[in-house]
Amino acid sequence: MLVDGERTGLTAYRDRGEQRVFHHTEIDDVVAGQGLASxxxxxxxxxxxxxxxxxxxxxxxxxxxxxxHEEFADITDPVRSDVLRWLDTEPG
Incomplete structure (x- = not known):
């Protein structure tokens, strides 16, 4: 996420087949509390x-x-132990 041309946040993911596995999200303190993370x-x-x-x-x-945000429930998969193991062992 860019604010005034500066990177202020990110959400990191890795694709596993047809799944997009979100494994990290961060927002800089300078923009915290402004609803930007949402x-x-x-x-x-x-x-x-x-x-x-x-x-x-x-x-x-x-x-x-x-x-x-129930509007995403139809495309959300549970976090299973095999996905967590995959995150820990796959490069990237």
Whole structure:
């Protein structure tokens, strides 16, 4: 995410077949509390829908966001132990 041309946040993911596994989200303190993290995740998840993939919220921030946004429930997969092992062992 860019604000005034400066990177202020990101949500990191890795694709695993038809799943997009979100494993990290961060927002710089300078823009915290402005609703930008929600906007960042909203746009990232909309991109997942548009790409035809499925969401796997492997870390807490995206999972928390999804609890309040049922519009993504139809493309969300549970975080299973095999996905977590994959994250830990696959390069990238």
């Amino acid at each position: 906007r960042l995740v909203q746009e990232a998840l909309t991109d997942v829908r548009n790409s035809g993939k499925r969401i796997v919220p492997a870390r807490p921030w995206v999972a928390k966001f999804l609890k309040g």
